[in-house]
Structures are given as structure tokens and as C-alpha cells.
Amino acid sequence: MKHSFLRxxxxxSWVGLLAVACGGGGGGGGGTATASISGQVRLPALAPGxxxxxxxxxxxxEPGEVVAWLEPGAxxxxxxxxxxxxxxxxxxxxxxRARAAVGRESVVHGAALAQSAEFATCCAAEQMCKMHGxxxxxxxxxxxxxxxxxxxxxxxxxxxxxxxxxxxxxxTQGSAxxxxxxxxxxxxxxxxxxxxxxxxxxxxxISNPATARDGDGxxxxxxxxGDLLTPQGSSFHGTHVAGTIGAxxxxxxxxxxxxxxxxxxxxxxxxxxxxxxxxIANGILYAARLTNASGQLPAQRADVINMSLGGPGGSTVLExxxxxAANAGVLIVAAAGNDNSAAFNSxxxxxxxxxxxxxDLVRARAPYSNFSPTVDIWAPGGDMTADRxxxxxxxxxxxxxxxxxxQLFFAFENGTSMASPHVAGVAALVKAxxxxxxxxxxxxxxxxxxxxxxxxxxxxxxxxxxxxxxxxGGGAVTNPILVATxxxxxxxSNLTQLSLALENRGTGNLVFDSFAxxxxxxxxxxxxxxxxxxxxxxxxxxxxxxxxxxxQNGVYQTRLTLNYxxxxxxxxxxxxxxxxxxxxxxxxxxxFIVLVDPETLEARFQVQTTAGSSFQFAMGSIxxxxxxxxxxxxxDNDGFIGDPGELFGAxxxxxxxxxxVIGAGDNLSGRDFAMxxxxxxxxxxPQPGSRPVIRRLL
Amino acid sequence: MIRAALLLAILLGACAGPAPxxxxxxxxxxxVHARHLGDRGLEVELVxxxxxxxxxxxxxxRPAGAVFVDLHFVHHTPGDTxxxxxxxxxxxxxxxxxxxxARAVFVWIATAEPGVEPSPEKLAMALAxx
Numbered sequence: 001m002k003h004s005f006l007r008x009x010x011x012x013s014w015v016g017l018l019a020v021a022c023g024g025g026g027g028g029g030g031g032t033a034t035a036s037i038s039g040q041v042r043l044p045a046l047a048p049g050x051x052x053x054x055x056x057x058x059x060x061x062e063p064g065e066v067v068a069w070l071e072p073g074a075x076x077x078x079x080x081x082x083x084x085x086x087x088x089x090x091x092x093x094x095x096x097r098a099r100a101a102v103g104r105e106s107v108v109h110g111a112a113l114a115q116s117a118e119f120a121t122c123c124a125a126e127q128m129c130k131m132h133g134x135x136x137x138x139x140x141x142x143x144x145x146x147x148x149x150x151x152x153x154x155x156x157x158x159x160x161x162x163x164x165x166x167x168x169x170x171x172t173q174g175s176a177x178x179x180x181x182x183x184x185x186x187x188x189x190x191x192x193x194x195x196x197x198x199x200x201x202x203x204x205x206i207s208n209p210a211t212a213r214d215g216d217g218x219x220x221x222x223x224x225x226g227d228l229l230t231p232q233g234s235s236f237h238g239t240h241v242a243g244t245i246g247a248x249x250x251x252x253x254x255x256x257x258x259x260x261x262x263x264x265x266x267x268x269x270x271x272x273x274x275x276x277x278x279x280i281a282n283g284i285l286y287a288a289r290l291t292n293a294s295g296q297l298p299a300q301r302a303d304v305i306n307m308s309l310g311g312p313g314g315s316t317v318l319e320x321x322x323x324x325a326a327n328a329g330v331l332i333v334a335a336a337g338n339d340n341s342a343a344f345n346s347x348x349x350x351x352x353x354x355x356x357x358x359x360d361l362v363r364a365r366a367p368y369s370n371f372s373p374t375v376d377i378w379a380p381g382g383d384m385t386a387d388r389x390x391x392x393x394x395x396x397x398x399x400x401x402x403x404x405x406x407q408l409f410f411a412f413e414n415g416t417s418m419a420s421p422h423v424a425g426v427a428a429l430v431k432a433x434x435x436x437x438x439x440x441x442x443x444x445x446x447x448x449x450x451x452x453x454x455x456x457x458x459x460x461x462x463x464x465x466x467x468x469x470x471x472x473g474g475g476a477v478t479n480p481i482l483v484a485t486x487x488x489x490x491x492x493s494n495l496t497q498l499s500l501a502l503e504n505r506g507t508g509n510l511v512f513d514s515f516a517x518x519x520x521x522x523x524x525x526x527x528x529x530x531x532x533x534x535x536x537x538x539x540x541x542x543x544x545x546x547x548x549x550x551x552q553n554g555v556y557q558t559r560l561t562l563n564y565x566x567x568x569x570x571x572x573x574x575x576x577x578x579x580x581x582x583x584x585x586x587x588x589x590x591x592f593i594v595l596v597d598p599e600t601l602e603a604r605f606q607v608q609t610t611a612g613s614s615f616q617f618a619m620g621s622i623x624x625x626x627x628x629x630x631x632x633x634x635x636d637n638d639g640f641i642g643d644p645g646e647l648f649g650a651x652x653x654x655x656x657x658x659x660x661v662i663g664a665g666d667n668l669s670g671r672d673f674a675m676x677x678x679x680x681x682x683x684x685x686p687q688p689g690s691r692p693v694i695r696r697l698l
Numbered sequence: 699m700i701r702a703a704l705l706l707a708i709l710l711g712a713c714a715g716p717a718p719x720x721x722x723x724x725x726x727x728x729x730v731h732a733r734h735l736g737d738r739g740l741e742v743e744l745v746x747x748x749x750x751x752x753x754x755x756x757x758x759x760r761p762a763g764a765v766f767v768d769l770h771f772v773h774h775t776p777g778d779t780x781x782x783x784x785x786x787x788x789x790x791x792x793x794x795x796x797x798x799x800a801r802a803v804f805v806w807i808a809t810a811e812p813g814v815e816p817s818p819e820k821l822a823m824a825l826a827x828x
Contacts, residue, residue, distance in 0.1 A: 034737070185782065229749050230788055237749065237782040274750045274779040310748070311780040335783035338747035368747050368785055384785065415748070415784035595736075605736035606828060621737025621794065 035662045038618040039671030041591055041609070041631045041649060042392045063117035064101035065140035066125045068094050074133030084128065095140060098124030106514055118516075147173075149250035149260075153410055156398045157255060158361055158389055159380035161487050161576075163422060165258060167505075168429060168465035170481065173249065174259035175432035180245050180424055181287035181302035181330075183280065184238030184309065186224035186268035188402040191239060193247035193254050194264065201298040202266035205283040211271035218294045222266040226404050227273075236402045240413050241308045242266065243400030244421035245428070255398055255410055258425025258465070262432070265302050270309060280309070280347075281321035284332070288325035303431050303439070306424035307334040307353075308417035310345045319350045326352040331439035333424040335416035337370040342457075348416075349374040354443055356463075357381075358419040361388045361395040362490045363453050363462060369416055371457035377450050379463045381419035384412060388490055389578055390555035392615075426465045433472040445471045451485060470505055480566045481506035482573040484542075491546050493580040500575065502540040508566035512540065521558035523547050523579065546579055553582030591675070592634060592641050593617040595627040598659055624664045628657055631675055649675035725807055725822035727773060732805065734828050738794035742771065742805055746786045750776025753788040758796045767800040770808070770819065777812035802826050 066084070069092050070076060076089035084096040101120035121139045128137040147169035148154070160166065179199060189198060202222035206212035213225040226234030242264050249260035269275045269283040278293070285292035289301035305325065322332055336357040337345035348355035349372065358369040358381025365371060366383050384394035396412025403409075423446065430442050437445070449468045450461030466483060485501045504510045512528055529541040542562070556579045564571045595605040604627060609617045617631075629651035632641030641648060650657035651673040662668060729745040744753040757770040769792060797803065803825045808816035 036736075227749070229782075229786060232789065235749060235782060235784065235786070237784055240784075270749070270780070270782055274776055274781045277780070280780055308783055309780050310783050311776075311778055338783045338785060340747070413784050415782075417783040420783075607735055608733040610731070619736040621735070621739070 034621045035624055035664065035666040035668070036618065036620040036622060037595070037629070037660065037662065037666075037668040037671055038616070039629075039651075039669065039673070040616045041593065042615065042672070042674040062140040063104075063106055064097050064121055066096045066098055066121065066128050066137055067140045068096065068128055068137035069135045070094060071133050071135050079128075079131060079133060083124065092135075096128065100124055147250075149256040150252050151247075151249060151256045152253050153255050153398060156391065156393060158391075158395070158488070159382065159397050159418075159422065160256070160258070162359075162361070162363065162380050163426070163463050164466035164483060164487060165426075167481050167483060168426070168469045169249075169260075170479075171466075171469050172429050172433045174246075174261035174429055175435070176261050176263055177435065178259070178262040178304075178428045178431045179265050179300060179302045180259070180262050180428050181265040181267055181305045182238060182242045182245065182421075183267045183269045183283045183287065183305060183307045184241050185227055185235065185270040186222045186238050187242055187264075187266045188224055188236055188239045188400075188408065189266075191243070191400050191402060191408045193243055193257070193400045195248060197246050197248065197262075197264050199263045199265045199298065199300075202268075203283075203286055203294065203296060203298070204268040205279045205286060205292075205294060206268055206271045206275070207279055207293075208271075208276070211273055211276075212268070213272055220296065222268040224268070224402075225271075227271055228404075233404045237270070237308070237413075237417065238266065238268070239402055240397075240399045240411065241306065241417060241421045244397060244418060245306060245425040247400055255400065257399075258422060259428040259432070262425075262428040265298060274311075275309060277315050277318050280307070281318050284318075284321040284325045288328045288330045290324060290328055301328065302330055304424050304427045304442075305330055305332045306421050307332070307347055308415075308420045310335050310337045310348055310416075312339075312343065312345065314344060314346050314349070318347055319352070322347055322350050322352045326439065329439050331427055331442050333420050333427060335420040336372070336375045338368040338415050338417075339370055340368050341370050342372040343370070344372060344374065345370055354423065354446065356416060356420040356423045357456075357460065358414075358416045359453070359456070359462060360386065361488075362492075363456075363486060365456055365460075366414065366416075366419075368414070369419075371460075373458050375458065375460065377423055377447055377463050378453070378456055378460050379419040379422035381416050382412065382414035384414045388492075389488075389576070390557055423463050426463055426468050429465060430468050430472045433469050437472060442472075466505060479506050480504050480508035480510050480564075480569075480571045482510060482562070482564055482571050484562065484573050484575050486575075488576045488578075489544065490578045491580070493582065495546075496548075497543065497545045500542040500544065502542060502562065502573075504564075508569075508571075510564040510566050510571055513563040513565045513570070515542070515560060515562045517558045517560055517577075519558055521556070521577070523551060523556065524558065524560075524577065526560070544577075548579070548581050551579075551581045555580050589633045589647065591615055591631055591647070593619065593629070593631045594641070595619065595622065595629055595660070598626060598628045601628075622662055624662050624666070626659050626661050629660050629671055629673070630657075631673070633675075647675040649673050723821045723823055725820040727807065727809060727820070727822075730805065730807070730822045732803075732823060732825055734825075735791070735794065738797065738828065740769075740792045740794075740797065740803060740825070740827075741789055742769065742792065743787050743789045744771075744773060744807075746788050748776065748781040748783050749786055750779055750781035751786065751788060753790055755790050755792060758792065760798065760800060765800060766802040766804060767797050768804045768806060770806050771822075772808050772810050772816055774810045775812070779812075797827065800827060 076094035080086040087095040101117045104117035125137050125139050204219045204222050207217045229235040246259050246264050247257035249256035267283040269280045282292040287302040287305050289297050332353045334348040334353045336348045336355045347353050355376045357375040357378045358366040359378050360366045360383035366381050382396040384396040386395045396414045397418035401411035449471045451464045453462045525545050527543045558577050560575045590608050593607050594603045607619045609615050632648040634641050731743045733741050752774040760767040805822045806819040807822045808819045810816040
């Protein structure tokens, strides 16, 4: 019961605030029929503040240069002045050198931000924006060549930068001549991410109508009728897997797949209760365009088969099917299994199958992934018990999804089921890059080009899309390709030092120019170790250290941009950094969702939620009345939520909580709201005494 | 978990009626979570590693005069069938009326392979009720 006086003072001041807002309504009254409420709470995003300019100071730019778009009739030379020297112009675009930036050092060479050339450039750009004859102006930023698709949720697909997929997309985005067969639960073909991507000869190989749930046995329709996997509904697992391989990319909506152009041959082999060896073996033969029990053949055999499925023990029939398909020229990729075991798993364990284990966001073995010596390669499968990138979503693989009601959407999942399609998709990119490669050659390329990752079992290697595509040959690379390994860095709550390896996987002679953090991250310090300064990028390394001194508990993120020059051509790469101070708010906390009496702040109804539930909540059997909806953690387990150092929030916001009026029979949904870190709030908020502490139900 | 069970046992020992022995959770299967619901019910979740598992509540048992209630679940594994390798949470909701005014809940789980008698139950967790 420590700090009891402080608690009481918070409580009273918040009650006063609410009494005004709610008109003094009381909870727990009303009719006899009960009601429900649901929603989702968000964890605090503790991104540090940006420096005080409307232009990003730390984005890569030509220091001192301001680029302007002139109004019609304005002459560039007329804008030259003591402040701005005209560098060049053409049409409406003109480049000026800001004299205020001349002679100033870059921040990466030790200058303080306020005295840096970058800051002076941003200030000059703001000044130029206000000048007569200038429509708009900005620092002359250097943009990136790397392909970043414009799909709406691409920024949640952390699993693609992890395997250098963006750089690989610079070289190929796939080919419609490559076919990937997906042996799974079928597909929800209406999902817009598959428009134009499915072959017309997919097949339903499930022989048992009860398993298929479509009223018949084998048939040419691979539509997913649902497997009723859980009491909550069907998995639509095949739709998720197919989306990772080949969801339409860079189409301005949804998610991106690994390969944006390959064709997907859907072969349905899993239904209610799973799949049989008979159906799976015949599905493999069908995809390989080999004689099978259905009596049917596709027009063209698949180049790659993905099987995000598995079972214990070996089956000689299944192994024979895999061997036969591999001998026919098909690369078979399969999940290593989710038993957190070194036990044999089939079909992944067969010699003719490329077995894929799963890593999490920081490239560690996912806690469920199998790790037997038969695992050939590793790929992102996610870990939904964690949110290590602090984006308020569990660290699953994001792809296409549907439900039994016919709704189409996107969802996070985790498993070696999610890792396998990453490798299958990269295999399709390799085949697209060089169509003459055989399945065996592609397999060798994938394994040999994968990057060793310390800590993975059996000296495991993580698939590297760029390295694989480059190893495919099929056309000379004519541009420099700057790659940092790892592609993202998580210091967690303990690490203080990490190193990045830098290499040029393309042509040219890259020479280090600068690096910068955006937003500014004074807790980071970097040292470039240039082993051969006269010989370009060879063996470069960036050592980065962090200092948590004085930082509040929470998650801090920044992006490091490394700038190199190939002659006069800038080449950059971006690396996301994450630092945690204190206990993880995402991976460990239980969040209590509480309906409280607005007059007394006494808890009336309560549920709990965790990262495993994406911090969603649903509360039923609520007595009608007027309540406040709050959420918080109880890290010290003292029965109170909202202590200093804990997370706390109120609907719709903590600063302006509103009453929730729940009527008899109401089913209120979408009551989403954010939590804040009270330690942070107390240090910077103007009125810390106005924050409440709620006693949760024990 | 062990501490929770011990605390619960102490709590129950101080109450009238029959009290359980000091049980220590010994469940070693997939992760199990629970959360209290607004109707004083309970949602129990077993995190299955793959598809093909099921998780069913078989019996809600409260000895006469006891302040606790035993929930008996069966976790059916898929055996040797082939399954999607996706982590799958399986949730079972126990209505508050079935728990009555019990002050504590014990979650027991037996594992059943296809075609085989379920294994002896293991104690997965012990919970004090709100």
C-alpha cells in the first residue's frame, strides 16, 4: 500500500473531472438484460521527438543545397542573393547553395545539430519557401533506389526487409512463367490480392467429402470451404500461405507477397482434421504433372511446391512422392514443424525436400520451431507472443486472411507454416531471374547464399533473397547494391553494443560518406570501421553502442541511414534500430481492461488481455449502466493499475475520458484506445496529480 | 505458477470446507493461459503448436462444501495426421454460472492421442477468482 496518499489525491481530482464530463452518472444501474463491450488497447509508442525543423534534419541530403520549384515567370537568377547562390536551374526547378551552411560541418563529422550544415540547410529551405516567386522548396534530399512497395500494410511486413527482399526486388519482382504450387487448405480466390495470379488448373485432392466439406471428393475446385480448425472458426491457412508467396505487390493496397508475378497453382490437400498421406502424395504428383489418382494433370508442372504442413515420423509413400516430384524437376519446400523439437518431421525431413525453420523478428529461432539437423534453411515465421519492434502488433507474419462469414482481410500468424512460403517465394524469384536453373541448382543457391546467423541451431542460415537472386546470374548487375547485415537491430533491454557488416553486392566502388539517425538518437553512438579505406566498402563494419543513462522506461526507435558514394552517385541503406529501457511492455504484460463506476472509480467488470490476443478484449454479461472504460498493467502486482511505471489508458483518451453508457442488450464494439506509460507522463505532463489509480478486481 | 498454487492452497486452507492438498502444477504440454470474464466466467486458452488439436471441457466439478471448483479438460492431439504448421490458440469459455461462488479454480488437463485412452490429468494452473 505504498504511496497511498498520492493515489488518493489522483483519484479525487480525476473523479472531479469526470463528474463534470459525465453529469455524475452512476454505474451499475439500468435494466436486467446484460450487454457486452469489445475493442483493442494499444501500447504506447515512445518514439523520441524529432528535431525542431519542419524538414527532417537527419535524412540524407546534399548539405547546403536547397531545391526549389519556381512560380511561372520567376527567374532563378533573380532569387540569387547574399543568402542563396544559384547552382543550377532548368525549367521550373532550381538548386541553390545556402551560404549559411557553407563551412559548417556535418553532424556525422561531429557537429552539434544546431550548428550543423544539415540544420542550416533546413532553415534555409524554410526561408526560401517564403520567398516571392517560389512555389515550394526543400533541402536537396537524396532518395533511395531500393524498391519499397506501396501496399498499405507493407510497413507491418517486417519479415521482408529481414531477408533483404527490397534489394532483391530491384533485380526481379518475379515472372508469370514461374509456377508455385501451394499444397494446403485451398484458397479463398475472391481475395483481391490474388487477382490474376491463380492458374486455372488448381485442384481439390481431398478424397473424403467430410474432410473436404464441399460435398464431394476430388474435384477441380480448390476453393477453401473451411476446416473448422477451432471453435472460433476455420483457419484459411492456405490463403495466408499463398499470400506470403504471391500476394499482388506494389498495388497500393493490402500486403505484398514475396513474388509479385508468379502464378499460384492451388492444390487442396488439408481439410477438416488435417490431411492424409494419400491426398498429399497425390497432390504432390499432380503439381509435378505426374500420373496421380485423380486422373487429371495440370497444363504445366509447377516449378516449386510449398507444403506448410507436417506430421511426425516418416512415410515411405510420402517420401516416394517427394522424390519422384523432385526427380521430375520440382523444388519442394516444406515447414520444419512446430514441435520445438529436434525430432524428425515429414515431409520437411526428407532429403528431397528443403526444410524451413522459423526465426523471430530478431533472427533468433522462434520458440516453437523445430531444429533438427534436417532443417536446411531458416526464414521468418514470427513470434506472436512478442512485439519487439514496438509497432503495437504482435510479431507475426502478415498476409491474406478470410473467415467463415466470407469477409476478406489481413492477419498475423506465426509458425514454420509462415517461414516456408518465404523460401518458396524466393525460389520463384531465383527461377524468374534465371529460367534455365534446375530445381537442384535453385536449392543449392538458396542454401549457399543464405546468411549464417549466430545462435541458430546447427550453424543455421537465414534465407537471403538478394544473395539468392544475385547468385542466380541471369543478367549482369550494373548498379551498386549496399547491404547491411543485419538489416534491423534490436538492442532489447540489455545489449549495449552490436556490429553491422556492410558490403556492396553490386558493381562500382562504394566509398563511405556519412551516416545519420532519424529521428535524432543521442543514446546511439556509431563508429565506422573501414578496414580498407582506399578500396571501397570491402570489409566495412559499423560498431554501434547505446547508452541508456537517463532514459525513461519504454521503447525507443530510430532509423540509421548509411550513405556511400559510387563516384558522385549516392547509394544508401536504411537500418531500423530499437532500444528498450526497462521491462518489455509488450511481451510480458497482462493488461487489465476494467469498467469502473465513474463516481467512485470502483471496478465493476474486468477482463485481461495480452500480446497473444493482440491486446484485444471482449467483456460480456455486463449489467447496463454508465461506466468508465480503462486499461492498465499491474507490474508490481499490488492490485492497482495506473501506478508510476505502469501502462494506463482510458477510453477514448486518457486526457479526455468519456462515460460509456451501456444499455440492456447492447453489444458495443470498436472501443479501441491507447495506453500511456505513466512514468513518462509523470515526468513531462503538466498535472501528474490528475492521473487516477484504479484498484483492479482480484 | 508454483507460487500461485501454494498461495491458493494457503488461502483455501484458511476457509471452511474441504481444502485440497498443496498441489503443484505439473502440466508440461502446450502453453495454457486463462483470463477472468466479466460474468465471473473464465476463458481458458491452450496454445496448440499446429492445426488438428482440440481442447474440450469435459467436467466442472465442485465437491460439496468446497470453496474451489475443478475444471477437467481434455487436449486431443492430432496424432500422426498431417497438419498445417501454424500456431493455433484454442479457447474454451466457462460460464460464470458454472463456477458459482467458488473462490478458486483448478484447471486439470488430460492428453488424448487418437485411439488411445487419455493420459492421467495434470494440473495446468490454479487461479483465485475475482
